[in-house]
Amino acid sequence: MERVLICVCADDPVSQAGVMSSFRPRPEVTVLEWGDERARVAVVVADAVDDRTLRVLRSLQRRNCLALLVVTAIDDAALAAAVEAGLAGLIRRTDATPERLTQAVCSVAKGDGTVPPDLLGRLLAQVGRVQRQLLSPRGYSLTGLSEREIEILRLIADGMDTAEIATTLSYSERTVKNVLHDVTSRLQLRNRSHAVAYALREGLI
Helix, strand or coil: CCCEEEEEEECCHHHHHHHHHHHCCCCCEEECCCCCCCCCEEEEEECCCCHHHHHHHHHHHHCCCEEEEEECCCCHHHHHHHHHCCEEEEEEHHHCCHHHHHHHHHHHHCCCCECCHHHHHHHHHHHHHHHHHHHHHHCECCCCCEHHHHHHHHHHHCCCCHHHHHHHHCCCHHHHHHHHHHHHHHCCCCCHHHHHHHHHHCCCC
């Protein structure tokens, strides 16, 4: 089994040393120094999700290093902020035994992530509220595209030109062109082919 390369960042040196020492005997992981670019997973230990913690999570996200947050206390707003900053997994400090930490690291490294069940339920509730209160009234979904935009991209993928799409959907050609312009501008895509490729990659069409 290939070892997961990890590094550890904590609020204080005692926590840092303690977490690193708990990982060292584990055959599933190899502990690197903080900042080592080879690390696949970074274990971030904090009392709360404050500005410092969010800065660390964002810096890891920019480096494509997966972040496992070990936190003392977290509320719904902090959870949402951490997810937005690139959180890949979370466990509470009270649950952070060496065995549980190692399991969480391996889960995050495989792309599965890990979140306590009660926090996962609260996060899903938040996502539902965002969809109902902010996106749906504006005709959007969590994908960032409306149903009309997805339908137009699907027809482009089927080989239709602007006139054919307009006829099929009973829109004017100007409307079809405006929708495509809005999509490419909002998502910073180069052209309609790039937009279709994006939609295919995201599993939207």
